[in-house]
Amino acid sequence: RRAGYGQRCRWRCFSFMQLARPQNYKFMLPAELGMALWLAGGFAGLWHFSEAATARSSQRQANLKLVSRATALMAAAWLISTLVTRLPALYSDPALQRANYRGIVQTITATLREGDAIILDAPNQAEVFNYYYHGEAPVYGLPVGLGGDDPQTRAAVEDIIASHSRAFVVFWGEAERDPQRTVETTLDSLAYSAGDQWFGDVRLSRYLMPQPFSIERESGAQFGENITLLNYALNSETLASGDALQVQLHWQTDRQLDTRYKVFVQLLDANGALQTQHDGEPGGGLQPTTIWQAGETIADNHALILPDTLPAGEYTVIVGLYQLDPPYTRLPVGDGDYVTLGTIRVR
Known part of the structure; x- marks a missing residue:
């Protein structure tokens, strides 16, 4: 029974470790509301405590009133100063900035033409990419689903090669969703790389589809x-x-x-x-x-x-x-x- 309990604990820890990744932190944004309410409740509790102390006439309760209000004010000052000093870094510090998908889309659309395709490897970047992209060229998220079906992925890439003249490929997160690099290996074996460009940790590649040899x-x-x-x-x-x-x-x-x-x-x-x-x-x-x-x-x-x-x-x-x-x-x-x-x- 103890061995079974230990296995369950290890499994739960492993599952939590899988979820505790930087790309999953965005799913914790709704928790900010709860954190704000929790902090507000703490400040209100300190303030009400001081009001309760006012109802008593003893010097001790008066001192508690002073301490509780001072604590509430100090905590509020600390919170405000932290926000004032740390928030600007989110907008100015390159180390904290996300990949420049706006620049990626601008680079693609500057030379986009009829017959082009866009591939997102992996597809979980579609949300931020489509926020900036509103063009007519089709966007393919590969591998489909959770990945792992390499023959299906290869067939999908081959279909894109057969039906388009060029492809812009945005690589991010492919090590997890496409660990065998099926998208890239298929393109490299059947198409022609025309160069890469890095935007932070996101790579933009351009491929030309094969033409008959003369x-x-x-x-x-x-x-x-x-x-x-x-x-x-x-x-x-x-x-x-x-x-x-x-x-x-x-x-x-x-x-x-x-x-x-x-x-x-x-x-x-x-x-x-x-x-x-x-x-x-x-x-x-x-x-x-x-x-x-x-x-x-x-x-x-x-x-x-x-x-x-x-x-x-x-x-x-x-x-x-x-x-x-x-x-x-x-x-x-x-x-x-x-x-x-x-x-x-x-x-």
Whole structure:
């Protein structure tokens, strides 16, 4: 019987610990009314006590009256001073401010166009997001329900990829609702990351949906001693300023690697000047080189957003690898430190 009681106590403590999370504190807001009434009752009790003391004529009761009123006034002064000195920090101290969802929505709507979709991973941020967002692009909260159904989540993401041209993805709380990162891994394997932007602890990512390839070539270029670029593909040879160039790479290593590397894909003009680039660990950051297995083929998608002011002309696309940590040394390949993937024309 005692063992059963102990188990129940542990279960209750565990349940309370699960609920005692910062994101759940908002559910305690109604308790503020009870706290205010409780404080008011305390002040009133002290004040009534002093009035009761006034009805008696003894010096002792008169002293109690003075003490009780002084206590009530001191408590009220402490409460007011605390509110005056602490409340402004909620509006001015960055450490106490919530994520800037207003800024997130403004960033999204500034470039939103027909065919775009918005994904909230996880969906429990929908309330604050929809407070600011009133656009026409559909908003998908994933995973559905309490999460845990990875095949259903993957199918939902695949449907979004098939029916939209771009997706803005807001990541917050996904470690709990989407612990296998099904939303992100599906997007990284089937779509093209166009960059991330952080708003406090909330990450905004943009993805481009895959387009048919117009260039597919074998490579075989060896970076360093162990990494090989097997092949690559580009979605177009002719683009307009503001368009996106999609680049798909397939990597392979001949042994387990101890160093993490980032991939860079760059667009250079005729003078070799950098015009735009996309850097990131392979597989959208989910396939770091240290987890590659010998002989395994690693798919790696990148998107280059061409600047709206990019002049017409011919540009060169290059790719390379560099160490994740300082001094960010590039891996040698052939006589240089990058491989040319091809030339594109901007009209």
